[in-house]
Amino acid sequence: MPTGEVITFSNVTKTFGAARAVSNLSFTVEPGRVTGFLGPNGSGKTTSLRMLLGLVTPDSGTATFNGVPYRDLPHPLSTVGAALEAASFHPGRTARNHLRVYAIATGLPRTRVMEVLTLVGLGEHATQRVGGYSLGMRQRLGLAYALLGNPGVLVLDEPINGLDPEGIKWIRGFLRHMAAEGRTVLVSSHLLSEVQQSVDDLVIIARGELVHLGPLSSLETNTAPQVVVDSPDREALASALTAAGITFAPGRSGLLAAATDPGHVGHIAFTAGVELSVLHRQKAGLEEAFLALVGGERSL
Ligand SMILES: Nc1ncnc2c1ncn2[C@@H]1O[C@H](COP(=O)(O)OP(=O)(O)OP(=O)(O)O)[C@@H](O)[C@H]1O
Known part of the structure; x- marks a missing residue:
């Protein structure tokens, strides 16, 4: 069974010319869990991953596996498997042929090729030319590699x-299975909704900087809760809230009051003699929390 290693980014910075792609980035990624590495397009995810894999040299800081930079790993291929781009396979060659070349070059048994192709669901397409593969099939081939x-x-x-x-x-299911076997799984995406169902932990960056770190549930608790409140006499309700020092904004199903306790809002209305038609606590969705963290930039 493979053993996962802790990935550590420690004060990593990278500039391209005048543009700072990654700025003083520090976080750790634990084995046995799926970690989502999230940020809008251009926020520095690929640059960070390329630094982790020794393909780009940071200006300062380190990115390591159990404390060891990629270039110093004694057995890189059996320590880290990476899929950075889906389209870099020669279209005229078959999937099996591609992987055989890598297997031979790195001293792995040929039998491993069909094993991994089967594992990613490409077993039946192993002898098909990659040129005829869909983007999704090329993604799977990248995973097999x-x-x-x-x-x-x-x-x-x-x-x-x-x-x-x-x-x-x-x-x-595949990502969960890989983590359940003890592997460290780091997956980038520009869409929270895409990975929300498969990640345990989140590392969120925007403009090259870390903006949130923690379990998926921490994103939810990070969101300011609101109380939705409404009355047949909305004007009177608004006056009562203002008098009590509670700010609010009009929402779809009532006023969105900046308060954590519906009981408190209900009490304010009661003492002002205002009848209520709606009163409940509302949390912003994860996607809203994500967008608020990354500066409201909605990725394409
Ligand atoms: N080789 C390079 N030369 C110059 N600028 C670069 C280079 N690589 C990345 N950048 C810039 O660094 C910033 C971060 O890019 P990066 O590709 O790491 O972001 P990303 O979060 O992976 O975005 P995407 O999801 O669009 O790939 C961008 O402004 C990009 O234009």
Whole structure:
């Protein structure tokens, strides 16, 4: 069984010319869990992953696996499996042929090729030319390549891009399974909704900076709760709230009051003699919390 390793980014900074792509980024990624690495397009995710894999040199800081930078790993292929781009396979060659070349070059048994192709659901398409593959099939081939050395760490850049609903369902189960076996799984995405159902932890960046770190549930608790309140006499309700120092904004089903306790809002209305038609607590959705953190930039 492969053992997961702790990924540590420590004060990593990278600038391209005058543009700072990644700024003083620090976080850890734990084994046995799926971690979503989220941020809008251009927020620095790919640059960070490329630094982790030794493909880009940081200006300062380190990105390591159990304290060791990628270039110093004694057995990189059996430590880390990475899928950064889906389209870099030669269209004229078959999936099996592609992976055989890598397997031979790295001293892995040839039998591993069909094992990984089967694992990602490409067993029946192993002898098909990659040129005829859909984007989703190329994503799966990228995953198969990442799994060749049976690594303890998986680093996947936007693996859900291009998958159809069935493929999305499959990859969610796949990521969970990989983590359940003890692997460290780091998955980037620009859409929270895409990974929400498969991640345990979140690392969110915007403009190259860390803006949120913690379990998925922490994003929810990070969101300011609101009390939805309404009255047949909305004007009187508004006056009562203002008099009590509670700010509010009009919402779809009433006034959205900046308060945590519906009981408190109800009491204010009661003492002002205002009848209520609606009174409940509301939390903003995860997507709203995510958008608020990344500066409201809605990714395309
Ligand atoms: N080789 C490079 N030369 C110059 N600028 C670069 C280079 N690579 C990335 N950048 C810039 O760094 C910033 C971060 O880009 P990066 O690709 O890491 O973001 P991302 O979050 O992965 O976005 P996307 O999801 O669109 O790939 C962007 O402003 C990008 O234009």
